[in-house]
Amino acid sequence: MLEIKNLHARIAEDGTEIIRGLNLTVKAGEVAAIMGPNGSGKSTLSYILSGREDYEVTEGDILYNGESILELDPSERAAKGIFLAFQYPVEIPGVATMQFLKVALNEQRKYRGEDELSTPDFIRRVKEASAKLQINPDMLKRPLNVGFSGGEKKRAEILQMALLEPKLCVLDETDSGLDIDALKIVSDGVNALRSPDRAVIVITHYQRLLEYIVPDSVHVLYKGQIIKSGDKSLALDLEANGYADIIDAAA
Amino acid sequence: MNMQTAITMTAAETALVDAYTAAIGDLPGEGAVLPARDALLADLRTQGLPTRRLESWHYTDLRALLRSVPALEPTAFAERVDPLVPGSAVLAVLNGKADAKGLPATVNVRTYAESLIDGVAAADLIARDAEDAIGRINGSLVRDGFEIEVPEGTVLEQPLELQLVQSAGQNHSRFPVTFGASTKATVIERHLSVSDAASLVTVVSDLILDDNADITWIILQQQGASDSHLAQVNFDLGTNAKLRLFVINAGGKLVRQEIHGVTTGEGADFKLRGINLLGGETHTDITFTLGHDVPNTTSTEVIRNVLFDRAKGVFQGQIRVAPDAQKTDAKMACNTLLLSDDADFSAKPELEIFADDVQCGHGATVIDINPTHLYYLRARGIPENKARAMLVNAFVDEIVEELEDEGLIETLETIISVWLEKHA
Numbered sequence A: 001m002l003e004i005k006n007l008h009a010r011i012a013e014d015g016t017e018i019i020r021g022l023n024l025t026v027k028a029g030e031v032a033a034i035m036g037p038n039g040s041g042k043s044t045l046s047y048i049l050s051g052r053e054d055y056e057v058t059e060g061d062i063l064y065n066g067e068s069i070l071e072l073d074p075s076e077r078a079a080k081g082i083f084l085a086f087q088y089p090v091e092i093p094g095v096a097t098m099q100f101l102k103v104a105l106n107e108q109r110k111y112r113g114e115d116e117l118s119t120p121d122f123i124r125r126v127k128e129a130s131a132k133l134q135i136n137p138d139m140l141k142r143p144l145n146v147g148f149s150g151g152e153k154k155r156a157e158i159l160q161m162a163l164l165e166p167k168l169c170v171l172d173e174t175d176s177g178l179d180i181d182a183l184k185i186v187s188d189g190v191n192a193l194r195s196p197d198r199a200v201i202v203i204t205h206y207q208r209l210l211e212y213i214v215p216d217s218v219h220v221l222y223k224g225q226i227i228k229s230g231d232k233s234l235a236l237d238l239e240a241n242g243y244a245d246i247i248d249a250a251a
Numbered sequence B: 001m002n003m004q005t006a007i008t009m010t011a012a013e014t015a016l017v018d019a020y021t022a023a024i025g026d027l028p029g030e031g032a033v034l035p036a037r038d039a040l041l042a043d044l045r046t047q048g049l050p051t052r053r054l055e056s057w058h059y060t061d062l063r064a065l066l067r068s069v070p071a072l073e074p075t076a077f078a079e080r081v082d083p084l085v086p087g088s089a090v091l092a093v094l095n096g097k098a099d100a101k102g103l104p105a106t107v108n109v110r111t112y113a114e115s116l117i118d119g120v121a122a123a124d125l126i127a128r129d130a131e132d133a134i135g136r137i138n139g140s141l142v143r144d145g146f147e148i149e150v151p152e153g154t155v156l157e158q159p160l161e162l163q164l165v166q167s168a169g170q171n172h173s174r175f176p177v178t179f180g181a182s183t184k185a186t187v188i189e190r191h192l193s194v195s196d197a198a199s200l201v202t203v204v205s206d207l208i209l210d211d212n213a214d215i216t217w218i219i220l221q222q223q224g225a226s227d228s229h230l231a232q233v234n235f236d237l238g239t240n241a242k243l244r245l246f247v248i249n250a251g252g253k254l255v256r257q258e259i260h261g262v263t264t265g266e267g268a269d270f271k272l273r274g275i276n277l278l279g280g281e282t283h284t285d286i287t288f289t290l291g292h293d294v295p296n297t298t299s300t301e302v303i304r305n306v307l308f309d310r311a312k313g314v315f316q317g318q319i320r321v322a323p324d325a326q327k328t329d330a331k332m333a334c335n336t337l338l339l340s341d342d343a344d345f346s347a348k349p350e351l352e353i354f355a356d357d358v359q360c361g362h363g364a365t366v367i368d369i370n371p372t373h374l375y376y377l378r379a380r381g382i383p384e385n386k387a388r389a390m391l392v393n394a395f396v397d398e399i400v401e402e403l404e405d406e407g408l409i410e411t412l413e414t415i416i417s418v419w420l421e422k423h424a
């Protein structure tokens, strides 16, 4: 489903290279976990997948279902089914949450040549999805993410994901800021989306999330490269021993 | 140099004098009204239209900008449109003539022509000061409008709409409005253009709010792209009176909206909320002065501007606090979203404070669309132009939301998004 080949990318503004020859393959139906020390480039990778223009790909390619997405802009990628749950969701004053959800959903449908949702149908879907994630409906009356607590923002990201039904879900530290109960609720939400035609990339620092969302593969990202890949036992190993040995071995 | 030397009149000045000569036999009012008109015109004739050398016209050189004035078109046709908010009582002025049909019973109202004819209006026909060009043009040429009194204690459940529909020529209207003690009302002053022909519209509204009156006055200006619109609202706030004045400019080629107020009763509160949607070649100016004349009065002013194309915008805001007006609380903000390199906005906030125990502040900012906000919306599948429009909308919507009336909010939001879709 996703094939990243020898990817090099830099910050557009100052040319600093952040991703330095990264290779990663994620198959449909797979849950891949990406771990790695702070500042290693995990969020940057997720932004590049989503098409953020602050970064420039200088070498390599990203294939999604066999086709390069490098020329697609963020909204096209989203409409094709790539979803990024942000590490730091953005507050947008003046944009009503419900209106945002409806426009996003319908713009994606339009792009794919599907009919727009009727308002009652839309509202029903939001109600169902937010009930499952135990999101207080009053929150959805506020402007987008404005004044949401850290955990509420993360839940709202998963709500968007549930509504948009993407094919490739990238979760960037969705677990940080969640309380113990919320971690379980959000994980259930993600697991509910697991299906043979969908892939999930979970970026996290902690083994705990991976107990709920059990990964098929675990990859260590360090200085812009995947330096080690393994199965779920790799996460346990990291939890016990830290990154030092793996970094030394790769050097 | 002889100070008496008559100026060389511009085309617009000549056209105004010609309009006066053509109309005077036909304009309502004699007695004291006629000399008052004559005096205002004489000042206009000797001094000409104001130029940038006059401080209050520094950013809007009316003499240079008002290139032409359409001739009077007494036979042009215009008809009423549906009110903005269904169920509103409508007072219509069609091409400058008040339509006396179907006047609401909830308020005391007569046409301003009647007031001119019986001479009561003569007292209104004076300029505010030496720089009051709008008062002069309007006062010399005024034909109609409505004189309104909202009796003490009246609560109007539905808005009152002053509907000015213009198809061609000129319209010079006045609205003296007295809100009695403890009245509550929403008034929508709505300016519409129903043809592409150029019009000149001048309007002077004089509002008196008695004690505890609680009034929302909304000016929705949607003139055509070749129209000139010169308007003035004067207000006087009594004890504990509240006036919320919303100004939405979404049309017109040359627009000057003046707002001049005083608080004369303690506890008075004034709010100005302005939205300037400026595109094409428009030059739009909101000039505001407020005198906090007595202690314990409050005011806030928030102006949000969105500029496209080669639009020019101006906000001048002057707050004066009289020496004994202690505990005045006044805050003024002007925020501009410049969406074109060729557009330009000038903001001139001014505080003149003569009391020491006051809270006053002002700020003016120019901002751009927040790139992170834009990216977030796009990352959810919203195409860039649509995402931009949503963010521009959000910028002005924060102001509309303050109206608290769902129906009205939705109507104005629709007008704003239609305008933005057309210009973005």
Ligand SMILES: Nc1ncnc2c1ncn2[C@@H]1O[C@H](COP(=O)(O)OP(=O)(O)OP(=O)(O)O)[C@@H](O)[C@H]1O
Pocket (backbone or CB within 6 Å): A011, A018, A036, A037, A038, A039, A040, A041, A042, A043, A044, A045, A054, A087
């Ligand atoms: N737009 C930017 N401008 C400047 N520096 C940037 C930018 N984007 C990323 N970086 C830098 O690139 C490096 C990688 O950042 P990134 O956010 O991808 O790390 P991360 O692996 O997600 O870390 P964390 O675990 O702390 O979330 C960091 O050193 C960061 O400061």
Ligand SMILES: [Mg+2]
Pocket (backbone or CB within 6 Å): A042, A043, A044, A087, A172, A173
């Ligand atoms: Mg990160």
